[in-house]
Amino acid sequence: xxxxxxxxxHAKIFFILPxxxxxxxxxxxxxxxSLYLSFHGSRFLRPTDFIGFENYHYVLTDxxxxxxxxxxxxxxxxxxxxxxxxGLLLALLFNRPVKGLRFxxxxxxxxxxxxxxxxxYLSMILFYEEGGPFNEILKAMGMSKITWLSDPFWAKIAVLxxxxxxxxxxxxxVLLAALQSVPLExxxxxxxxxxxxxQVFRHITLPxxxxxxxxxxxxxxxxxxxxxxxxxxxTNGGPGIATRTITFxxxxxxxxxxxxxxxxxxxxxxxxxxLLVSIMFIRHYRRLYE
Numbered sequence: 001x002x003x004x005x006x007x008x009x010h011a012k013i014f015f016i017l018p019x020x021x022x023x024x025x026x027x028x029x030x031x032x033x034s035l036y037l038s039f040h041g042s043r044f045l046r047p048t049d050f051i052g053f054e055n056y057h058y059v060l061t062d063x064x065x066x067x068x069x070x071x072x073x074x075x076x077x078x079x080x081x082x083x084x085x086x087g088l089l090l091a092l093l094f095n096r097p098v099k100g101l102r103f104x105x106x107x108x109x110x111x112x113x114x115x116x117x118x119x120x121y122l123s124m125i126l127f128y129e130e131g132g133p134f135n136e137i138l139k140a141m142g143m144s145k146i147t148w149l150s151d152p153f154w155a156k157i158a159v160l161x162x163x164x165x166x167x168x169x170x171x172x173x174v175l176l177a178a179l180q181s182v183p184l185e186x187x188x189x190x191x192x193x194x195x196x197x198x199q200v201f202r203h204i205t206l207p208x209x210x211x212x213x214x215x216x217x218x219x220x221x222x223x224x225x226x227x228x229x230x231x232x233x234x235t236n237g238g239p240g241i242a243t244r245t246i247t248f249x250x251x252x253x254x255x256x257x258x259x260x261x262x263x264x265x266x267x268x269x270x271x272x273x274x275l276l277v278s279i280m281f282i283r284h285y286r287r288l289y290e
Contacts, residue, residue: 034264034267034268035264035268037260037261037264038055038056038261038264038265038267038268039051039052039053039055039261040261041054041055041261042258042259042260042261042262051261055261055262055264055265056265056269058262058265059262059265059266059269060269064241064244064249065246065249065266065269067241067244068241068244068245068246068248068249069246071156071242071243071244071245072224072225072227072245072246072247074156075156075159075160075163075224075227075245076221076224076225078160079160079163079164079167079220079224079227080217080220080221080224082160082164083163083164083167083168083170083171083220084171084213084216084217084220086164086168086171086172087168087169087170087171087172087174087175087216088171088175088213090108090168090172090176091171091172091175091176091178091179092179092201094172094176095176095179095180105173105176108169108172109169109172109173110169111165111166111168111169112166112167112169112170112173114166115229116166116228116229116230116233117229117230117232117233118233119162119165119166119229119230119233120162120229120230120231120232120233120234121233121234122162123158123161123162123165123230123234124149124233124234127148127149127158127234128148128149129145129146129147129148129149129150132148134146134148135148149234149235149238149239150239151239152239152240152242152243155235155238155239155242155243156242156243158234158235159227159230159231159234159235159243162230162234163224163227163230166230167220167223170216170219170220171216171220174212174215174216175209175212175213175216177212178208178209178211178212178213179205179209181208182204182205182208182209186204186208187200187204190203190204214281214285217281218278218281218282221277221281222274222278225246225270225273225274225277226247227245227247228245228247228248228251231243231244231245231248232248232251237252246266246269246270247267247270249266250263250266250267250270251263253266
């Protein structure tokens, strides 16, 4: 009886224990150990002497880090803007009775479930410079081919295309659900005052879907900061370092060069950037409702 009572009294511990162990083993411990490595020298995956902030100083004075920072910022700003805009336009298009809507919705969400590495390799076929589909279309239109993967500018466009193609369905699904939650009575009332679709969207639709829109923007920005798979599989960070993101630099430094000290310092700088952007974004969003 005492054992049964003890088990009944402490049953909650056994339910939350697996989650706590998982959190400690795969989140808290790796985070603290990475912080420890960032203050130590590291060669061949083994930490050496304590060197303080030298890893951070070296990273912040390395031109490759700042180049990867500019590339990452470009992908975050442009990728997020294009993804959210296209997702909103598609949501507005499908937010009406359309024959075969379920099938079209399922078709539109397929890229979201593809592995980013697979998306990168698929895009490599599309952007292949000698006989690739895109260049063949340009050739059929009487235009000259584009050096998609060997020109720094067009390589960034190729990476952005693959990233936007994969993540637009996410924005589309969330915003479509938000649009479908808007009460029809509001539109009927607005129709008595104005026939302008823009005025209705600006003063009724946009304020109601704004929480969902902010959530999509924030999640998309955080995901874009971590972009690695598509540049890795599509351009391998090239040409040169034109499409090398910060996470790609972390991979090069930590895995290929086996310098975990500098790699973890770079990763924590990225973490600080993401936290700052998220905090600023959330604070600005809160001011709108205060």
